[in-house]
Amino acid sequence: MTMSPEEATRFAANLDRLVGAVEEVLLGKNRVVRLAFTAFLSEGHLLLDDVPGTGKTSLARAMAQSVHGTSNRVQFTPDLLPGDITGVTVYDQRSGAFEFHPGPVFASIVLADEINRASPKTQSALLEVMEEGQVTVDGQSHSVGRPFMVIATQNPVEQAGTYRLPEAQLDRFLMRTSIGYPDHASTIRILEGADQRAHEHRVEAQLDAEEVIDMAGLARTVYVDPTIHDYVSRLVEATRTAREVRLGVSVRGALALIRAAKTHAAGRGRHYVVPDDVKALAEPVLAHRLILDPEAEFDGVTSSNLIAQVLIETPPPSSRQAV
């Protein structure tokens, strides 16, 4: 079953409402907000490469409020333990039984701030929940519920005392992007409202959790023409054969791109994916999955540049019979 044009129109309208609501908090960041919701509705997770003070917490909180959900913020530090995130089992003397105390991961949107400051052991505690939506403590699995999304951040400037995210962890983030500093006009608008603290600004809920889950299900039904599959396949193959790349995009990356492109298309009111959807999401979905050759990195090649080059050199499909 595929999405109908009417459903696509309704999907786009709902997404516009969500984005508009969050944009009231995160001024001038329409693209990032839309990307974040694309990841959210694709049931993926978002990695933000950002310096402090760009509105990451505000984004997470606003997104959670907009869908009538909860949000938690975890500040990752070197001494953070896995149990501090997932929760612990405590013996209740009154009941004489072990009782599970959920950690901060039990929320609709979890902000894992400066995730690269925690030890790999703690980072990997997120693997299960990001992949399966549940945590297992003392042999007991506990679902974190739906909708669920991890927004992790890492500081691209300050590298001292950090642990680089392992590739397996990186691959589990649907997208990587950055909020960045606001433009001049947005900065002025922020300054004009400086008397109100950011966390005091409450976003009105646009949808409830059930509706968000429905939207996510609907996004999966967007039609993808075989030529688009072929296009994505050629893109990822190109990343694997590029001279500057040591490790190209995995099949999981290709699946992620298709998944995100579907949501992107629905967000544009279309019930089918076009090559522009793929192109728009290729950089945020694929770039963080590449491992560049050290020499190429030394020469100043970045993952984003390489994806841009691949997009230029790989012709998009223009007709249905091309495969």
Add this chain to the structure above:
Amino acid sequence: MRPPRRPLGAERPWPTAISTVLVIAMLAAAMIPWWPVYESEAFVVAASVAILAGAAIGVLGARFRWPAWRTVVAMFGAYLVLGVPAAVPGRALGGVLPTPQGIVELLAGAALSWKQLVTIAVPVGSYQALLVPPFLLGLVASTVAITIALRSRHPSAAVVPPALLLLAGIALGVVHAAYGVETGLAFLVAAVAWLVRVGIARRRAITTARPVEAALADARRVLGASVLVAVALVGATTAAFALPVPHRSVVRAELQPPFEPEDHESPLAGFRSAFDPEVADRPMLAVDGLPTGWGIRIATLDTYDGIVYSVGGSDRTAESGRFTRVPYRLDQSAAYGERVEVEVSVLGYSDVWVPGIGRLERITFEGGRAELLADGFFYNDVTGTGAVQPGLENGDHFIASSVAPLGADDLSALKPGTSVLPAAPELPDKLARLLEQWAPASDEPGERLAAMIAGFKREGYVSHGLEDERPSRSGHALDRLVELVTERPMIGDGEQYAVAAALMARRIGFPARVVVGYLPDQTDPDDETAGGATVLVGGELQAWIEVQTADGRWLAIDPNPEPREIPEQEPDEPTVVSRPQSALPPPAERTPVDDLDADPELALDDRDGGTEPWLAVLLGVLTTAGFVILGLAVLVSPFLAIIAAKLRRRRLRRLAPTPVERIEGGWQEFADTAADYGYAIRPNATRAEQAATVGGLGPLVLAAVVDRAVFAPDGPSDGADRLVWDSVGELQQRLGAPRTRWERLRAAISLASLGG
């Protein structure tokens, strides 16, 4: 990102067949320059066998992936097995089976036939092993070309072997550019067809375009190639008519043939010795088949230095001095006259010059020395003079077929020809005055020629200066000629009369030369032998002249007076005996002496100058206008071809079989128009990106509509294709509206959307 080049391969029969046929077409075109060298069916057989055998080896090698050594062995085997029946057919048993001697000649021919080929007169037919060069080159070129075509990663390089074969044919071919334009165009067409084929095959190997676009791209290649060929055709045809034919340098022209006429004494120098009583009655030749009243030529002399009339130019550059070997026949299809076959038996005659009639077509030596004489026979087709290197001697026998010109009934009607002969000294005043006296300059050239001949016959008397004859000095230097015309009565013999008449004829304007030969005495009953052959004795040696007329024929004219009693010497002006008074004039600009291709009528018209002035002006204007129009057509044709290609492309897109393809084609049409107007439409951009490049809402909406038709599961709605094309037309108009007419024209002929 570019896919690696792949060889065309030989796995699939149809593509292999197409490739093979196209390469064979190139090879066949490359064989055309060889044809004038042979002009024989044997050449066609040899060339065909070589090309087909090479092609078969190439195809088999590609099909079964033979290593290089196996291909070379196969080629050598084909050379040995097929070489004898194809290239040395005379040595093949039953025309098919190679004989040991044939194989020896075949192998030797691979090394020795090249020089022989360029020092022999053409056409050579299947003479000896002279078919070996084209056979060998054809076999190698065919094998290599097909191998490259089917196995190389650069199949377009298959053009190279046929091109080398073509160049070899030109280099080893004839001097005149036979079939030059036809050969060039045939090879161009075949080569372009092959390159187009390679391009199409390569594009099909790497592209993922759908059939309509692929067919469009193929059509574009074919159209482009057709335009190229058409322009080449028009250009070559125009150039062939408008430009002068440059001198063509070939190996044959640069090689000095082994026979040098300068090494042998002029037959006219020893003219008088033939009338010595001891040899005058000696039988020299027995000629069977000599038409009544005809003479048999010993040699034709066209070079005069004021002292001796000789064969060939004194500076060794004249065509008349260039003797080449004759294989088995000469092509005289363009010669005027009737075919005559004479059978000559040599009796007392002993010299290098071979007696003959007219222009030789075929000569067959017989007898014990037949092979020696055949190998040593040389011929100059310009003068019709033959020579045999060891010289003829008693007992030699040969049969000669020739084309002999008919005599002229009325000399006064003749018009001079256009050939240029080696320079001769100025006509001495005495001879010039006598010529003026007999034939005033105001008369027509033909009338003057007839009057000059009549003058010699009327006033001349024959004496060979023998003991019982009136004194007559031998020689034909200018002083002797002056003596001839100043003495009264005029006494001399063929030596003087022929030279004087030739010089006077040249003064009149006729290209003229002297012929030395035997002229049978019709009144002598002893000339006829029992077998019907005419026996020619030493005393029947004679000299006469040949003049060229406007139709290119060389007519024999005998200026010698009839032998008759010589009257007593009249007291006249004191005889002036002097050496030539004038220095030799600078040599005239040389052109091929016997230019039979020259249009005699045109020459006649030019000399007459009888065209009406207004008609000449009109013709000139029309000719100029024609060339201007032709030139403009050539200039404009590429632009018209571009416009035609775009119209064809639009039609193909609009009439594509499915609505989706028509809709896609509509977008392509719009994008191409934008590209032609200068927008940087990237081929790897999506439709939305291309629309953004153009700007405006219209292109974006159109891109979205087309994307929906292409990528949505439900496809386009009914009539969507028509709406798209309407929209495309509207957007195209919007693109052109703000531009000037010149900018629109420039966009119409822009190559941007054609990949230019």
